[in-house]
Amino acid sequence: MKNLHELATRLDSLSASDGLALVADLFPEKVTFSSSLGQEDQVITALIATQSLPIQVFSLDTGRLFPETLELLARTEGRYRLKIQLYYPSTDSVESLVAKNGINGFYESVENRKSCCYVRKVEPLKRALAGKYVWITGLRAEQSANRTEMKRVEWDEANQIIKYNPLLDWTYKQLLDYIQKEKIPYNPLHDKGFISIGCAPCTRAVLPGEDARAGRWWWEESKKECGLHSR
Template sequence: MENIDQVLADQPSIQEAILRLTQTFPGAVAFSSSFGQEDQVIADIIWRHALPVRVFTLDTGRLFQETYDLMDLTRARYKQPFEIYFPGTSAVERLVAEKGVNSFYDSVENRKECCFIRKVEPLNRALEGTKVWITGLRSEQSDNRQNMPAIEWDEQRQLYKYNPLIDWSYEQMLAYLDEHNVPFNKLHKKGFISIGCAPCTRAIEPGEHPRAGRWWWEQSQKECGLHSH
């Protein structure tokens, strides 16, 4: 297996980097999209250049209607398929039966339990057999993402994680969306910078951190467990 550092040693463009990764790991490169602005940038690069990357998303069952609308709009725009993974029915039924529909408001532990059932477990299923996982993470998004490299080894899942936008600024991202007329969630225009599940996301006020609107009722690192180190 070719050393992945050598594949990206000359700091190629995102398009070229993804192409090289698909050539190094044929049929084993996947991109997870939550249909946020960053993810729409990467999806546009993948589909506009016909890169052989499997694209998937997670439907937690608690998403905003605007997110579902964007899924349909994106499908219509690019005419490309993407896979949708759902949480296990029995696990959700057990959680709701034991703790209620909104147990995540009661404690950080309950919230992380809900995130694990609705997001982490489906993600782990989606990544089975994958060698390279492409994400839309940016270092500005949260404190624990500031030191993330562009390429890293995910020991838990035994795969490489490629974060092509990790050094992009918010302004760079918006400029790309505008230049290429990429569809994005209407909620972004209403103060929702980071969009997750509907009951766990609010708009932020001017000057607030971009992740302040996620799980706003708790003091935490504002992570769901998908990208924990």
């Protein structure tokens, strides 16, 4: 690829399945996929596994995940016969954070919550992306207002990496239909109104009329992002 624009033009014309195959071919051993085990990510994992693509799949175990999420991770590895590499927060950083803000200090201020997200998510993510050229995500434009401006292929300045969002233009209905058709394993919490699932203390079910991200950090008025996808 000569430049990002050329890559974006090629990927914009391809399906998610073909796009994943293309980046795996163009950047051998330099493509990685971050899965939170959400519905979008489960679809991408299935597309990678069924094509036997040489794309690393990893997840961030924050230490505060729902038991259902961890159980799904095990089921997914068994179903697709792949290894999902786990990245954990630094023990020293977690101990310092809790000593300073308390075990649930993230409820007290946006600053505290972002500090927790940084220690448990952002810093481990940076380790996971180190040395890679392409970062695949399960972001969809329909998920929230601040994701509608995202592009299928972007340059992530914070992590100095190409970000590829193969499902960006998928609708929620399209996502659910594909999961049902392909019998893709998913988190049972989705059937209880949890559309976007993160850490257990920071996630609740979505109420009627709310967008998909409303259940994340519901006590805040700010944009519902943790820092992983800052633009």
